[in-house]
Amino acid sequence: MMEQREKAILVGVHLKSEDEIEFEYSMEELGELAAACNVEVVGQITQKLERFNTAHYVGKGKIEEIVNLIAMFDADTVIFDDELSPSQIRNLEAELDCKVIDRTILILDIFARRAKTREAQLQVEVAKLQYMLPRLVGLRASLGRQGGGGGTGLKNRGAGETKLELDRRRIEEKITVLSKELATLVAQREVQRRQRKKNELPVVSLVGYTNAGKSTVMNSMLEIFNKAVNKQVFEKDMLFATLETSIRHIEQEDHKSFLLTDTVGFVKKLPHHLVKAFRSTLEEAANADLLIHVVDYSNPHYEQLIETTNQTLKSIGVEDVPTIFAFNKADLVDDDYPKVEGNIVYLSAKQKVGITELTNVIRKHIFKDYVVCDLLIPYEKGNLISYFNEHAHVVQTSYEENGTMIKVECKQADYEKYKEYEVQD
Template sequence: MEELVERAIVVGVNLNKDTHFEYGLEELHNLAEALNVVVVGEVTQNLDRVNPAHYVGKGKVDEIKAFFEEAAANLVIFNDELSPSQIRNLEAALECKVIDRTMLILDIFARRAKSREAQMQVELAQLQYMLPRLVGLRASLGRQGGGTGGGFKNRGAGETKLELDRRKIEDQIAKLRNDLEHVKDQRETQRKQRRKNEIPVVSIVGYTNAGKSTVMNRLLAKTGQIEDKQVFEKDMLFATLETSVRQIRLPDQKEFLLTDTVGFVSKLPTHLVKAFRSTLEEARDADLLLHVVDVSNVEHRYMMDVTNETLQAVGVENVPTVEVFNKSDLAEVKYPHVNGDNIWISAKESAGLDELIEVISSHIFADYITCRLLIPYDRGDVVSYLNENASVQDSEYEEDGTMLKAELKQADYERYSEFVLDK
């Protein structure tokens, strides 16, 4: 059977002369494209406040309907989250399927989710979004038989889900919350183990498609990591939803863990932020954040604000941060270039990686101590450990034992302080 091609009219309301309105609409086009929806037209309106019944004014509803028929569309996408009554009223007036920005993002997340945890997080967000909208969505499914791109194919938002009664959906929400709590406990255990091992954690955050996965992959390649450690990267919105954790070992034996988190977007659905909270908390416990920014985008400052606001919403505060201005090759800026905790790089060209590693090291290895140690010959285990886990700059064989000049992390310095001669 031939799959229905979604042809959409997008509708945007510019409230109180929002300076980021045009960019928000462009982003909506990209979100639709991520689901293979063909955008065939656009309708906008300037308002001081939204119409509680139809979101847009009555005259604008008529304009959308005429345009919809003329363009042979089969879907209308609004650039904001609509209330249950607004969806019902609009579908009745337009006689077609209406979805909002939130549904669009939820469907993208549903299709991109690969791990069991990500799938549960997305399903929870979908069900919480759907619960108050059951009546409107049920009518919509009766008319169109699905969601975007042929119909919400993934878990949690298909036609069968909407045939469930409210109680069953509430039960499913409770079960998902419980399961996710269990996963969160496991994640916390892993975090405690990392802290016990005293390996610093560097977490990559940023707007979707800023190049976070590319930065991670280039750092892995730079430090000689094998190919199968690379993470998925693609030039599209929300290419990856999974949290990737990789161990980076520098030539001087220093190590840190690099984690990659889900990207952000403006008007990220509240339910989704809450559902992904435990994933985003990876950043909260980091020793350093790398805030990756697409400096070639004229709206990059706005993207930085959105990222910072979302991080604050999940309790990520007071973590030292390095601003990594990526895609400098596409912008008229000097790169590689470092100015304090700001660095301009091109991950795609692998330009600025040495400088980035240096900036990271200056933060997470600041407490390292350079000292001389005299280790008796019967403590070869200590020499072996330090050669493996510390930066040994010089070694000589003395009458009383092995003399090492080494750079040690605080914990190792304290552990082997009996052998320390001077700093």
């Protein structure tokens, strides 16, 4: 027997200061977020206001419309497009007599469903508890006082602790325990990060709006350069398909290689609790040598999505990292591709068209400090020839009387280390 889907009404307030197209997209996206939670959207109500109503989010007159819509469609949930305050939740639940949730809890719920690793699960749980803490009153909890006693009052008068206070204390304790465990995992991630830096491999980080195709870009690169199907990351055409940070080694034919990291996608009004909880994961981007900002070029609102991603990156302190743009899904747009225009590459990751062009632009950025030089390596230092064959691009080799002559393209650091063997023209 199939599980019956929850029916929901969407409610949004279009502030007069907000762009109309931006608001329409926000409501459209709210519907997609609901669908990602397997909720059926049966109706929608919007209102244009100067500011949110402090008591009910919408004006009092709109409450009646929502009540009528709930009755008409037999809906059991009302989803609001902005984060509601504790008092708004309490007032709305009393007026509407049904489940009231906001965009924040909807996103938190999707994250909770998608989280696979222990770190991601902890991050989501901490964010959810932090969201719940000030809203316990509005979450329709039974708030009767604890303890027995008849008309003469509570037996344990000294405690005088309400169920609300107990719940609050339990949540605070749980947040402390989970945060400690999370701190341990974050410390491990930091050790791994330092290790990668020590290996001197450049780090390239994929960032972008959710469902822009970051994982597809990573998988296409792995398939083209590494021929590694078993290293592929999960990809699906849905919001927040990937929450875990994936790191893959992209090998190049000329012994130049880099690490490619795939981070969690962004979304409009991403809950600040989540940004805070996922900070260590998102910081992969802050520590990168280069960002690839993947854009869903087929989305008519793609410019706004770029802006949302930039704002989120700024909020976690990612501002000075060089960035190139991968305008993905170009096959769904009436435009030429693959093509490169400065720091923008138009491509289709799904069709694997434009991945080579993207890689070439990446290479220009991260390998720009490579040096081409002629080195004469004495025969007794044969281990250096092996080193350059493994870690650099040996263009030419010839055998002279005093040793092996190689023309090599190598890292600046290796050049500085071995320039005593350099032969000037």
